[in-house]
Amino acid sequence: MFFRSIRFSLTLWYAVTLAVILVLFSSFIYLVLSNQLNKGIDRELLTVAEAVASPTLEPFRHAAPSVFDQVLEDFIGTRLTGKHVQVLDGSGAVAASSKSMEELRIPLGKTALRRVQAGKVSYETRVNLDVYPVRTIVYPIMTDGRLDQIVLVGTSMRGPAETLEKVQLVFAVSIPLALILWSLGGWFLAGRALKPVDLITRSARKITAENLGLRLEVINPQDEIGRLATTFNDTLERLENAFNRIRQFTGDVSHELRTPLTILRGEAEVGLKWAKEPEEFRELLRSNLEEINRMSKIIETLLELSRVEGGVKLELADLDLSDLLAELVQQSRLIAPDKSLRIAFVGQEPVTILGDWLRLRQVFMNLLDNAVKYTPADGEISVVVDTTGDSARVAIIDSGPGIPPEDLPHIFERFYRVDKARNRADGGCGLGLSLVKTFVEAHGGRIEVVSEAGKGSIFTVLLPRVVAG
DSSP, X not given: OOTTSHHHHHHHHHHHHHHHHHHXXXXXXXXXXXXXXXXXXXXXXXXHHHHHHSGGGGGXXXXXXXXXXXXXXXXXXXXXXXXXXXXXXXXXXXXXXXXXXXXXXXXXXXXXXXHHHTTOOEEEEEOSSSSSOEEEEEEEEEETTEEEEEEEEEEEOXXXXXXXXXXXXXXXXXXXXXXXXXXXXXXXXXXXXXXXXHHHHHHHHTOOTTOTTOOOOOXXXXXXXXXXXXXXXXXXXXXXXXXXXXXXXXXXXXXXXXXXXXXXXXXXXXXXXXXXXXXXXXXXXHHHHHHHHHHHHHHHHHHHHHXXXXXXXXXXXXXXXXXXXXXXXXXXXXXXXXXXXXXXXXOOSOOEEEEOHHHHHHHHHHHHHHHHHHSOTTOEEEEEEEEETTEEEEEEEEOSOOOOTTTGGGTTSTTOOSSHHHHHHHTOOSOHHHHHHHHHHHTTOEEEEEEOTTSOEEEEEEEEBOOOO
């Protein structure tokens, strides 16, 4: 688990990245330093070679080593320190050399000889002559375009080599030390950076279905961890709401089904104990049938709700909203003919929308059914269809008792009923408006309600309409 932790991974990546950077940087410094040291040596060798090849020293190029050394020291001075000078004739035979050159015995390579015969200056590094490499310059002395003599100057690379060795030693010590210190620092910083994650983990472990009200502590809502915690809290809030809805839904279902079942059981017990005549049994069965129908309606509506929970599947097609509402208004006049309601329809032709005919029929028939049920005898109901902007608007206006302000925010909740006694008398179960809202929103629309107790209600459905191009 330790090697799989994010903290370890971050520290490892820190160390690997730093190692690559340090190795590349050190290699660059080493190569630049080595190149500069070599160039400095080459400039010194060239200076000495040009001085030896100058006409001033021409009489001494065949002198004995002791004389040649003295002449070089007098003429070149301190620049000759550590340098080994040799003068060869055109064929490569030694004409003059310093004593140190005799001890060093640097042979003239074939490649250098070919280049110098072509009149070109040649540099070489000999690695097999001493403990340290020897850097040489082969300098041609040309007379009338012909190779007359060759000046060979060499110097030990001991100084630059020791400098580079010290640089290598510094790198060999500093790079591992820097990696160790950086890894420790990276481990500490990763721990500090991931501390909020540990806090979130510990807090999340305390959250169960029984205490979904707990929330994660958000230390800094602006950083990545803070945004993660905020998102997690939002998810918890949605889960809590879903759990609460499920609990409420379960309780409401139990309550709604318990009431008719209690009535059925009570009437059955009374009938078995007291009923004697056939008419009494018929009355008992009639009452039982009403409760059975009520339970059947509740169960059918619940099944419909459960089907739409996973998403409403719509069969969309162009339809004229005015035609649909005109037909439904005609049907609504047959719901309660004994009330003598005046149901008016005001339509605008045409109002075309893209919708599911069956689902929209359920929406408006449910709203019209409620308007008819709750509007008193000789009351008025108006259905108005018009357009506003890119939306089609349907307003169903009744002259019923209205809805109290404290109940308005809850009327679309499942099993919510404003007047329990009256709804039960009318056979309602508080699920119709919940389905209405679900179907309207599935069409990309919305439903609004304006009501005042004692003055009726206005339910307005807004749906996207098809605008002719």
